[in-house]
Amino acid sequence: MQRYFIQPEGFSADHVTITGDDAHHLIRVMRAKAGDRAIVSDGCGREAVVVVRSLEGGEVTADVEAWLPPDREPGVDVWIAQSLPKGDKMELVIQKGTEIGAARFIPFSSARTVVQWDAKKEGKRLERWQKIAKEAAEQAHRNRIPSVDSVQSWKQLLKLAAEADAAWFCYEKQDAQELRSLIRSALGKTGRADRPSGEAGSSRDRERLQLLIIVGPEGGFSEREAEEAEQAGCRPVSLGKRILRTETAAMVGLTCILYEAGEMGGEE
Structure with a gap:
């Protein structure tokens, strides 16, 4: 139907x-x-x-x-903070991220972001992104539509990161930790989200675990940004030995989190 x-x-x-x-x-x-x-x-x-x-x-x-019971939402809220990519890749991130199960999208601009954001066109662009999220949520038979924030600056994003229970940024340097171990630590000993799921949009939503994954632009994060992110409480994570495109990294990170939370046949 x-x-x-x-x-x-x-x-x-x-x-x-x-x-x-x-x-x-x-x-x-x-x-x-x-x-x-x-x-x-x-x-x-x-x-x-x-x-x-x-x-x-x-x-x-x-x-x-x-x-019908509202039982199609993940038991953990995953926020994707995506540095504005070139072309229509942001639309792809929102569409596929919604299908997989993201709860919130936070587009942002960082030092190496190539896209020059036009504030005058922000309203129309945001309206289109929200429409894409709605249509993808309908197609995926979700119970709620993920929110799409207005474009944030790097400093604004780091302030938002404090709202999450755990925040990670994708970083290819050697000191980046394996995402899997950090996810399991955030989820607790059971390896999955045990907090009450509540109804979407209800006052119980804050009981849900909220996890933020930050994905940089095509050129990655600068060392200064990495330092600022860590100072703000974000942990550097690795998505493996291969270098991923920015839009691919967002999908891989989201899928890894939901798998470990038991939302895709992961750990029980």
Whole structure:
């Protein structure tokens, strides 16, 4: 069944109202008619199978047939801080990272970032990134849409890192530690996230383990940035002996974390 995220106010006790692009997709693309079914989520823990009742005035009204458990989110929140890559690679990071299970994306600019960020176009670019995250979350049947932050400076990112339970930055130097051991240390002796998962967007979310992985630009981090990151409490990590592209490193780091957390058949 097709899945859609709608605003929480679109939900009532027994029916939902679908508007905007989602309603257009149902009406014009899916050619939906009364009696058709879809899955609708508010991204905050409510999710249901609904049956279309009417399609009028560019809106779709549907009755709740069955409530679904919000059980498709990882038990640990992984934030990806990605230095702005060239071309459309940021879109790829957001799309694939959402499919894999990232909870938050933090684009940032660092000393060796090649992309010159245009603040005047930031609104449109951020809107596009958020749309990509929404569509990827729908495709992957997730219960919530990852957040996409506005572009941060290096200093702003290091301040945000203090909000995470553990923060690591990908660094190819010899003193970088193996990511696997740091993940296991952060997850505890069980090798997985034991904190209550809670409902997405609820007050219990802070009980979830929040892990940040920082990926540098094509040219990597400068030595000064590495020192500043460590001073801010971030640990340098290695993703192996091979040199990865910046967009590849983000996906590898995310997958390693979720595997060790038991979200992909990893350690129990």
